Amino acid sequence: xATAQPLRAxxxxxxxxxxxxxxxxxxxxxxxxxxxxRTHLTSxxxxxxxxxxxxxxxxxxxxxxxxxxxxxxxxxGRPSRVVEPTDQVVAIAVNPETDATTVGVVSLDGRVxxxxxxxxxxxxxxxxALRIATKLISELxxxxxxxxxxxxxxxxxxxxxxxxxxxxxxxxxLGWVEVxxxxxxxxxxxxxxxxxxxxxxxxxxxxxxxxxxxxxxxVYLHAGSGGIGGGVVVDNHLLRGxxxxxxxxxxxxxxSSRATDYSGIAGSLEALVRRDDxxxxxxxxxxxxxxxxxxxxxxxxxxxxxxxxxxTDDLGRAVGVLSxxxxxxxxLLGGFLTSLFKRDAPRLLSAVRASSIAxxxxxxxxxxxxxxxxxVLIGAAELAIAPLLESPAGTTLTPNRR
Amino acid sequence: xATAQPLRAxxxxxxxxxxxxxxxxxxxxxxxxxxxxRTHLTSxxxxxxxxxxxxxxxxxxxxxxxxxxxxxxxxxGRPSRVVEPTDQVVAIAVNPETDATTVGVVSLDGRVxxxxxxxxxxxxxxxxALRIATKLISELxxxxxxxxxxxxxxxxxxxxxxxxxxxxxxxxxLGWVEVxxxxxxxxxxxxxxxxxxxxxxxxxxxxxxxxxxxxxxxVYLHAGSGGIGGGVVVDNHLLRGxxxxxxxxxxxxxxSSRATDYSGIAGSLEALVRRDDxxxxxxxxxxxxxxxxxxxxxxxxxxxxxxxxxxTDDLGRAVGVLSxxxxxxxxLLGGFLTSLFKRDAPRLLSAVRASSIAxxxxxxxxxxxxxxxxxVLIGAAELAIAPLLESPAGTTLTPNRR
DNA sequence: GCGCCATTGTTGCCGTACCCAACAAATGCT
DNA sequence: AGCATTTGTTGGGTACGGCAACAATGGCGC
Numbered sequence: 001x002a003t004a005q006p007l008r009a010x011x012x013x014x015x016x017x018x019x020x021x022x023x024x025x026x027x028x029x030x031x032x033x034x035x036x037x038r039t040h041l042t043s044x045x046x047x048x049x050x051x052x053x054x055x056x057x058x059x060x061x062x063x064x065x066x067x068x069x070x071x072x073x074x075x076x077g078r079p080s081r082v083v084e085p086t087d088q089v090v091a092i093a094v095n096p097e098t099d100a101t102t103v104g105v106v107s108l109d110g111r112v113x114x115x116x117x118x119x120x121x122x123x124x125x126x127x128x129a130l131r132i133a134t135k136l137i138s139e140l141x142x143x144x145x146x147x148x149x150x151x152x153x154x155x156x157x158x159x160x161x162x163x164x165x166x167x168x169x170x171x172x173x174l175g176w177v178e179v180x181x182x183x184x185x186x187x188x189x190x191x192x193x194x195x196x197x198x199x200x201x202x203x204x205x206x207x208x209x210x211x212x213x214x215x216x217x218x219v220y221l222h223a224g225s226g227g228i229g230g231g232v233v234v235d236n237h238l239l240r241g242x243x244x245x246x247x248x249x250x251x252x253x254x255x256s257s258r259a260t261d262y263s264g265i266a267g268s269l270e271a272l273v274r275r276d277d278x279x280x281x282x283x284x285x286x287x288x289x290x291x292x293x294x295x296x297x298x299x300x301x302x303x304x305x306x307x308x309x310x311x312t313d314d315l316g317r318a319v320g321v322l323s324x325x326x327x328x329x330x331x332l333l334g335g336f337l338t339s340l341f342k343r344d345a346p347r348l349l350s351a352v353r354a355s356s357i358a359x360x361x362x363x364x365x366x367x368x369x370x371x372x373x374x375x376v377l378i379g380a381a382e383l384a385i386a387p388l389l390e391s392p393a394g395t396t397l398t399p400n401r402r
Numbered sequence: 403x404a405t406a407q408p409l410r411a412x413x414x415x416x417x418x419x420x421x422x423x424x425x426x427x428x429x430x431x432x433x434x435x436x437x438x439x440r441t442h443l444t445s446x447x448x449x450x451x452x453x454x455x456x457x458x459x460x461x462x463x464x465x466x467x468x469x470x471x472x473x474x475x476x477x478x479g480r481p482s483r484v485v486e487p488t489d490q491v492v493a494i495a496v497n498p499e500t501d502a503t504t505v506g507v508v509s510l511d512g513r514v515x516x517x518x519x520x521x522x523x524x525x526x527x528x529x530x531a532l533r534i535a536t537k538l539i540s541e542l543x544x545x546x547x548x549x550x551x552x553x554x555x556x557x558x559x560x561x562x563x564x565x566x567x568x569x570x571x572x573x574x575x576l577g578w579v580e581v582x583x584x585x586x587x588x589x590x591x592x593x594x595x596x597x598x599x600x601x602x603x604x605x606x607x608x609x610x611x612x613x614x615x616x617x618x619x620x621v622y623l624h625a626g627s628g629g630i631g632g633g634v635v636v637d638n639h640l641l642r643g644x645x646x647x648x649x650x651x652x653x654x655x656x657x658s659s660r661a662t663d664y665s666g667i668a669g670s671l672e673a674l675v676r677r678d679d680x681x682x683x684x685x686x687x688x689x690x691x692x693x694x695x696x697x698x699x700x701x702x703x704x705x706x707x708x709x710x711x712x713x714t715d716d717l718g719r720a721v722g723v724l725s726x727x728x729x730x731x732x733x734l735l736g737g738f739l740t741s742l743f744k745r746d747a748p749r750l751l752s753a754v755r756a757s758s759i760a761x762x763x764x765x766x767x768x769x770x771x772x773x774x775x776x777x778v779l780i781g782a783a784e785l786a787i788a789p790l791l792e793s794p795a796g797t798t799l800t801p802n803r804r
Numbered sequence: 805g806c807g808c809c810a811t812t813g814t815t816g817c818c819g820t821a822c823c824c825a826a827c828a829a830a831t832g833c834t
Numbered sequence: 835a836g837c838a839t840t841t842g843t844t845g846g847g848t849a850c851g852g853c854a855a856c857a858a859t860g861g862c863g864c
Binding site for chain 4: 414415416420439440444482
């Protein structure tokens with residue numbers, strides 16, 4: 001387990017902090033934008049050409065980025081060299097779910113390089129999921145090019161995570177309680193492990209690379225087989241709260257209904273907008289999101305339509321309340337929530353307006369996610385990449401044993 | 403009106419930024435703690451003695467702080483000189499309400515030095531409130547010691563404010579719609595004016611100096627004659643949202659009730675937990691919070707108790723939902739909400755638990771505010787002080803004309 | 805292909821903001 | 835009074851970003 005972070009960051013800044021800040025700013029830009037000409041770095045950072053040269057030089061020396069000549073683009077003047085994060089440094093992402101555990105290798109600029117998915121029986125025990133993850137990780141590590149270094153492992157879990165020590169406090173759909181997943185996986189792999197919530201991770205990914213890119217304030221709702229998860233970005237930072245449990249939007253109570261969710265909360269979003277209810281009216285045992293989407297978009301059964309209407313209204317209420325609370329630029333919907341939105345956007349939006357103060361929803365954009373299932377992996381990797389971005393020169397990377 | 407802020411802050415930092423950051427860090431500490439020995443500044447900032455000496459010297463030269471010898475305290479060694487913000491630099495706070503307009507002078511360390519309250523007929527027109535504010539401001543300015551300089555005017559309004567230009571979009575209880583209050587008051591006073599929400603301002607004040615001091619994550623709910631306002635602090639920063647309308651917690655929908663608030667939202671906290679309903683069962687036309695508190699604490703009328711129970715339950719629902727969303731350390735209650743809490747804390751807390759996920763509420767502290775009516779003024783002043791804290795050397799202060 | 809223009813990268817020097825160490829100053833304690 | 839302890843001050847050192855001159859690289863007109 002890696003926890004890092006000093007007890008109390010000193011408020012003052014010295015030259016070292018300055019350097020670190022600038023290294024961090026450059027690496028962050030590359031993290032976000034991938035390959036970028038040096039000129040772009042100078043204009044965005046506001047730093048001098050010579051300073052950028054020096055900073056990039058240091059990042060190259062650290063083995064974090066590479067430089068190459070730009071393709072000919074027809075512009076006048078000496079072409080600016082292109083800087084990009086190297087694929088020699090990667091993060092490993094893990095995502096245990098009710099029906100499968102997935103492991104991926106993610107590059108510094110947020111591309112999923114490899115992915116392996118291992119289906120399981122429903123609700124795997126923690127030890128089972130851990131074995132699968134460990135096995136997949138070592139298989140993937142064996143396949144990495146030589147010289148690759150690993151920043152760490154990010155784990156995205158559908159549950160409530162105490163972030164500072166990586167303990168899964170409660171993952172209702174997996175049936176996990178107080179599982180010290182971070183420590184366990186760190187022991188198995190010998191890598192630093194960071195654990196976070198799955199929807200919050202996906203939210204981060206969509207805000208960095210996906211449909212909420214550029215929105216400093218965004219709200220994310222995702223409905224999967226395990227219920228509804230959420231994430232919030234405030235001022236470009238993921239909302240964590242005092243202990244890391246913030247953003248559990250599926251469990252927000254929005255009505256006086258008696259129906260309860262897996263956490264025992266009545267009238268919550270997750271209790272009202274249920275995938276299983278849809279499967280039932282469609283008389284399906286299980287379905288992929290694509291199959292469910294097709295059925296939702298094409299059904300004319302009045303009984304189904306009534307359910308869709310109610311779910312759309314309830315979803316709209318939640319989005320409205322969240323708009324009143326957060327005044328976001330963008331609300332992203334994932335999983336079958338996207339289908340509800342596509343099926344009857346006007347209905348959803350009018351429910352949003354009825355449940356929110358007008359100014360907060362007037363500029364609001366509601367849309368579906370873009371990254372699909374990659375979002376969770378990218379966001380999980382982000383957990384492990386974040387410390388490196390914070391302190392590019394002060395982070396030790398683990399050389400990959402083959 | 404003062405808007406300032408560059409279009410896009412450059413990501414890089416140079417020596418100037420470094421100096422500014424450190425000046426800012428020192429001034430912020432004094433802002434928060436008032437008089438403080440230099441030693442404390444060195445230990446908290448982590449900067450060198452000589453650097454602190456230099457920084458304090460610059461702040462003294464800027465006329466923002468003063469130094470004096472410490473009182474004898476019996477400790478060994480050379481006594482450290484005490485640094486404190488000067489009362490020669492102040493902010494003016496304005497708070498228009500339905501029944502009065504209040505103006506105050508607030509010091510850099512958050513003390514209300516003078517306060518004047520002018521009662522009005524209900525729902526004053528914007529022009530009326532503006533005239534009162536202008537008059538009170540010039541009276542207070544005439545009473546300031548010579549040499550005093552003013553950072554600006556902060557206005558806390560019970561309504562939705564577009565922060566970047568100080569327009570009151572909608573203040574339901576005042577009946578104001580699209581009032582460019584910032585510009586108007588800036589013209590009248592010749593001072594930079596910053597406008598914000600009243601409850602958000604009070605929230606800021608309580609988080610800096612009051613009952614939520616030290617809580618990096620806090621939620622604030624205040625019930626006054628004008629309804630229920632809210633504020634949220636995330637990671638020591640006030641939640642503003644994309645356009646500044648975030649944190650309108652009174653308008654969050656928490657039940658399926660048909661009762662609507664002044665913004666037309668059904669089942670919102672403000673629609674359900676109404677001061678007027680209490681006045682009615684107590685058969686009162688109006689009452690101060692103190693009088694109402696006495697009645698709430700001592701009533702045995704079963705009809706009243708039923709109402710109190712329902713309001714307590716509804717308040718608890720809201721606090722529970724907010725805990726699930728924000729996972730705060732502290733939830734503060736102001737106005738008669740404090741009385742509901744004091745009257746039956748176990749009931750409130752059990753409602754909170756029923757509406758929140760367990761980990762998010764397990765360490766939660768619910769309590770009343772400490773600053774009372776000063777909170778709004780201190781928070782309003784904070785709006786005007788914030789730019790100075792951000793850039794102590796780069797902010798121009800207005801010398802007070804007498 | 806050659807000269808000119810535009811733009812970027814490189815290099816050496818400079819200034820500044822912080823650190824450091826030595827010393828001076830101020831207090832308590834014996 | 836002298837010592838110990840702590841803090842403020844001062845002069846010099848250093849690292850890091852800015853700057854300006856120059857070199858490098860490509861497009862364009864002829």
